[in-house]
Amino acid sequence: MxxxxxxxxxxxxxxxxxxxxxxxxxxxxxxxxxxxxxxxxxxxxxxxxxxxxxxxxxxxxxxxxxxxxxxxxxxxxxxxxxxxxxxxxxxxxxxxxxxxxxxxxxxxxxxxxxxxxxxxxxxxxxxxxxxxxxxxxxxxxxxxxxxxxxxxxxxxxxxxxxxxxxxxxxxxxxxxxxxxxxxxxxxxxxxxxxxxxxxxLFNKFTPMQEGALKDRIQGLLARCGFNSQGIFIMDGSKRSGHGNAYFTGLGNNKRIVFFDTLVNSLEDEELEAVLAHELGHFKCKHVxxxxxxxxxxxxxxxxxxxxxxxxxxxxxxxxxxxxxxxxxxxxxxxxxxxxxxFMQPVMAYFQRKFEFEADDFASKNAQASKMISGLVKLYEENASTLTPDPLYSAFHYSHPPAAIRIAHLESKMQSA
Structure with missing residues (x-):
């Protein structure tokens, strides 16, 4: 020693x-x-x-x-x-x-x-x-x-x-x-x-079928000036009942991915709002x-x-x-x-700040009310607690706690 x-x-x-x-x-x-x-x-x-x-x-x-x-x-x-x-x-x-x-x-x-x-x-x-x-x-x-x-x-x-x-x-x-x-x-x-x-290698990615949902998403992408290599549905349900959506890739190899569990649980307008939030991360240069x-x-x-x-x-x-x-x-x-x-809360703070900014973007390019209802469904279906300890969440949460996040979106609705 x-x-x-x-x-x-x-x-x-x-x-x-x-x-x-x-x-x-x-x-x-x-x-x-x-x-x-x-x-x-x-x-x-x-x-x-x-x-x-x-x-x-x-x-x-x-x-x-x-x-x-x-x-x-x-x-x-x-x-x-x-x-x-x-x-x-x-x-x-x-x-x-x-x-x-x-x-x-x-x-x-x-x-x-x-x-x-x-x-x-x-x-x-x-x-x-x-x-x-x-x-x-x-x-x-x-x-x-x-x-x-x-x-x-x-x-x-x-x-x-x-x-x-x-x-x-x-x-x-x-x-x-x-x-x-x-x-x-x-x-x-x-x-x-x-x-x-x-x-x-881990999951099957199926191109989203033609229809109202794909048309709505493509309209959102066009409004936001975002280009991708496709919109895909991932068979997340073969491992878990949790739902999610994400962007992946860089440059000309970007993809939009929805878990099949998410598509099955949210309405088209809610999926559009969730996607608008993810687009916000790119448009605000968070990546x-x-x-x-x-x-x-x-x-x-x-x-x-x-x-x-x-x-x-x-x-x-x-x-x-x-x-x-x-x-x-x-x-x-x-x-x-x-x-x-002890650097964790600093990083978490900036990540939560980015989430607010992405929510602001979503509220301008989709319906904030649908963003709220979609989030509530996600919190419920993923069994995410609505009452985390404030200090714990300050250290560990990359997303704002549910009540704070939804209150922020409601304030955007009122000021619109």
């Missing part, structure tokens, strides 16, 4: 203590409001649906607490407990090149962490989601998804890791800048390829702003790693005896979230 070990453990205790405290606040707040539908929703949400959302939120929170406890234990075992050091020593004993041994050690550790996370994922899917009527996945589908995710992670992640380690070994002191360029380029490439190459923000944060993070990689205390403080580029990369990836936890 050295001074950095103590700093790391203190930061870990503080960040997770706050996280557990916020989780307990959320559970207590939701439970205390379980028996009464908020005034703003009394005419649109039944008490039964409100209580279901409360119970679902509390159940997910309890599992999240267990998952966090496991995460803390695993992180301590891997770092100060010597797990990472043992993995690198094991691969070094195989008489491989340092780079190949580093790739093998990192891949092994991520596989172990994936397997450790598997029980909670299974419980979430086949116990909690099943209990509340959302799970549509079968054990066969779940296993298929797991193998496909691992195969994709290996096929895409391992070559990228090899390239990054080569840059770290070969470029010199500015390796972190070139790594940043590679990561940003890779991220943009994946965003462009995702709609047509990756997403279809570009978030890309710039994340790019700057990744650049700063890599610059910090560029300094830490030459500091012996960084390795020994986290249980690694033999410094290497691969070990530094892994340590930084696993440990940095402990020190950046």
């Amino acid at each position: 050295n001074t950095f070990t103590i700093i790391f453990i203190i930061a870990l205790i503080i960040s997770y203590s706050v996280q557990f405290w916020l989780s307990k606040r959320q559970a207590a707040y939701v439970k205390s409001h379980r028996n009464a539908v908020p005034e703003a929703f009394k005419n649109s949400v039944s008490l039964e649906a409100h209580q279901k959302a409360a119970d679902y939120t509390i159940a997910k929170g309890k599992l999240g607490d267990i998952d966090s406890i496991i995460g803390v234990i695993v992180l301590l075992l891997l770092t100060v407990g010597g797990g990472i050091n043992a993995a690198f020593e094991l691969w070094a004993s195989f008489d491989l090149s340092p780079r190949i041994a580093g790739i093998g050690a990192i891949a092994t550790l991520f596989l172990v962490m994936h397997l450790i996370d598997l029980p909670t994922s299974i419980y979430q899917t086949f116990v909690i989601e099943e209990k509340f009527g959302f799970n549509k996945s079968t054990p066969k589908q779940f296993i298929k998804d797991q193998f496909l995710q691992l195969a994709l992670s290996a096929a895409i992640g391992l070559p990228l890791l090899a390239l990054i380690l080569w840059i770290m070994d070969s470029i010199g002191s500015l390796w972190w800048l070139w790594t940043w360029v590679v990561l940003i380029s890779f991220s943009l490439l994946m965003s462009w390829l995702y709609p047509t190459v990756i997403a279809p 570009i702003k978030m890309l710039i923000a994340t790019s700057l944060m990744s650049l700063i993070s890599l610059a910090i790693l560029g300094w830490l990689i030459n500091e012996q205390w960084f390795y020994t403080g986290l249980g690694v005896q033999q410094p290497s580029n691969a070990a530094a990369l892994l340590l930084f990836t696993l440990v940095s979230p402990v020190f950046t936890f």
